[in-house]
Amino acid sequence: MKNFLSPNVNNFQPYNPKGDPNNHLGDESLIRMNANESPYPVPKAVLDKAFKSIQDTPLNFYPDTDSTELRRAIGAYLHFPMEQILVGNGSDEMIDVLIKTFVAAGDAVVSHDPTFSMYRIFTEIIGGKYYGVASSNGEDFAINIQGLIDKAKEVRAKAVFLCTPNNPTGLTISKEEVLQVLEETQGMVVIDEAYREFSDQNFLSFIGKSHPNLILLRTFSKAHGLAGVRGGYLLGSPEAVSYMQQVKPPYNLNVFTQKLLSAYLEYIQTAEGRALTRKRIREIRRERNLLYCGLKRIKECEPVPGSGNFISFRIRSPQDKTNPRTDSGVFEESLDEKLRNKGFLIKKFRYQQTPYYRISMGTPEENQRIIQELQTLFSRSK
Ligand SMILES: Cc1ncc(COP(=O)(O)O)c(C=O)c1O
Structure with missing residues (x-):
């Protein structure tokens, strides 16, 4: 079958909305903070x-x-x-x-x-x-x-x-x-x-x-x-x-x-609709800024000051402030897995070989919980 494929499709790297096969997207109990969706229901x-x-x-x-x-x-x-x-x-x-x-x-x-x-x-x-x-x-x-x-x-x-x-x-x-x-x-x-x-x-x-x-x-x-x-x-x-x-x-x-x-x-x-939309957007912007500040306070985390409904960050070794750790098997390589075990789905991506994580805004409660979880995980990693 592979030889029937268009050469363009044969060699290309597909988009994988589900991320890695273990991310349990269908698991309703996980809090979805990996796809920049909105946490609010349709009115x-x-x-x-x-x-x-x-x-x-x-x-x-x-x-x-x-x-x-x-x-x-x-x-x-x-x-x-x-x-x-x-x-x-x-x-x-x-x-x-x-x-x-x-x-x-x-x-x-x-x-x-x-x-x-x-x-x-x-x-x-x-x-x-x-x-x-x-x-x-x-x-x-x-x-x-x-x-x-x-x-x-x-x-x-x-x-x-x-x-x-x-x-x-x-x-x-x-x-x-x-x-x-x-x-x-x-x-x-x-x-x-x-x-x-x-x-x-x-x-x-x-x-x-x-x-x-x-x-x-x-x-x-x-x-x-x-x-x-x-x-x-x-x-x-x-x-x-x-x-x-x-x-x-x-x-x-x-x-x-x-x-x-x-x-x-x-x-x-x-x-009513105008007020609700404005309130939700205002809340997400505020929560995003809170997440950014929360990540800034974790000294191993280096967040990007973004303007979306998400914040991306990388992890620096506490010992070496200049080099992000990139070797597999150490803490930051599995941060998404660690958070998944705590009930959160987040997105991992790589840029110039360095692993990064992106957290999409949830409800204020969910955001607070993930920040607390990150604080605990990082305090344990020392
Ligand atoms: C920058 C950007 N453009 C477009 C899309 C596609 O969005 P949709 O197809 O849901 O409208 C996304 C989805 O994540 C996105 O991040």
């Missing part, structure tokens, strides 16, 4: 409205292929023309459609490293060449905008992905830097705003006549707490969106997703 008013509207919809027919009602609702929410909005099964599907529309086999796609891995994966699946540009000193996570621009020019990138706040670091890219990329590169420029609500950034006003090649990606999975529904969208110039519209699969959003997201958008424009 009942939204579910009631969506279920009612699904009951009134004939399910023997395909859904509206253009998701007209939903795009109209997003447009009304953002005060943005619905013709310039495309919706999909999470922003994942939007990344896929965007790459299929603008990148061909052999073409280059550039982003910063580390970042969200689906940019690389969808590029490699269609036979494109992906370049992740590391920070200039190779040590910290600072996004190397000049390096990224130089690389994009060198390889004539068809698309440049800018993730701000960036996953997995939470670091942001400034307006000036985005403008510099727009001015100095030739291909599509994509700003992934999946975590926008947890920062003060908003690039909506950048979409206009002067940047027809700019695309924004947004999702309902993070601040809006609807990861299970799978809804995301992109915003761009009328011309760019019309091309992607032709490439997206027909009927891509099922009836349930279209109805639920429309009901949700209606709800968050009511006084």
Whole structure:
């Protein structure tokens, strides 16, 4: 069978949302702090409205292929023309459609490293060449905008992905830097705003006549707490969106997703819905800052001051403040396992061979419990 595979798929490193095979994602008793999801349930008013509207919809027919009602609702929410909005099964599907529309086999796609891995994966699946540009000193996570621009020019990138706040670091890219990329590169420029609500950034006003090649990606999975529904969208110039519209699969959003997201958008424009969303976002931002400070107080932990709904950190040896321990079998290699044994799922990743951990915000109680657990684990490790 392997010899039947497309060569692009044969050699590539897949995304593994479940992480390692032992992470017990299906185990309901574990607290999920590994996928940047929201800890809050969907408001009942939204579910009631969506279920009612699904009951009134004939399910023997395909859904509206253009998701007209939903795009109209997003447009009304953002005060943005619905013709310039495309919706999909999470922003994942939007990344896929965007790459299929603008990148061909052999073409280059550039982003910063580390970042969200689906940019690389969808590029490699269609036979494109992906370049992740590391920070200039190779040590910290600072996004190397000049390096990224130089690389994009060198390889004539068809698309440049800018993730701000960036996953997995939470670091942001400034307006000036985005403008510099727009001015100095030739291909599509994509700003992934999946975590926008947890920062003060908003690039909506950048979409206009002067940047027809700019695309924004947004999702309902993070601040809006609807990861299970799978809804995301992109915003761009009328011309760019019309091309992607032709490439997206027909009927891509099922009836349930279209109805639920429309009901949700209606709800968050009511006084109650607006207040609840604001309160939840404010709470996550506050909790994130508390987690950052809590990790800072553990002298072996070196957290990154991020602006997402998560904090990433690495562990330094108490004996040697300059070198993170990287050898396997010692404490930090198994921190995710240790926390799993205590009932928490967190994400582990590597950057320049160094292991890092990323903790997504839970409820205030869950966050407090994980910090206490970390304090105990580190005090025992001495
Ligand atoms: C930066 C970034 N973009 C996009 C996504 C995909 O989100 P979704 O497909 O749920 O909209 C994620 C998910 O973690 C992400 O971190």
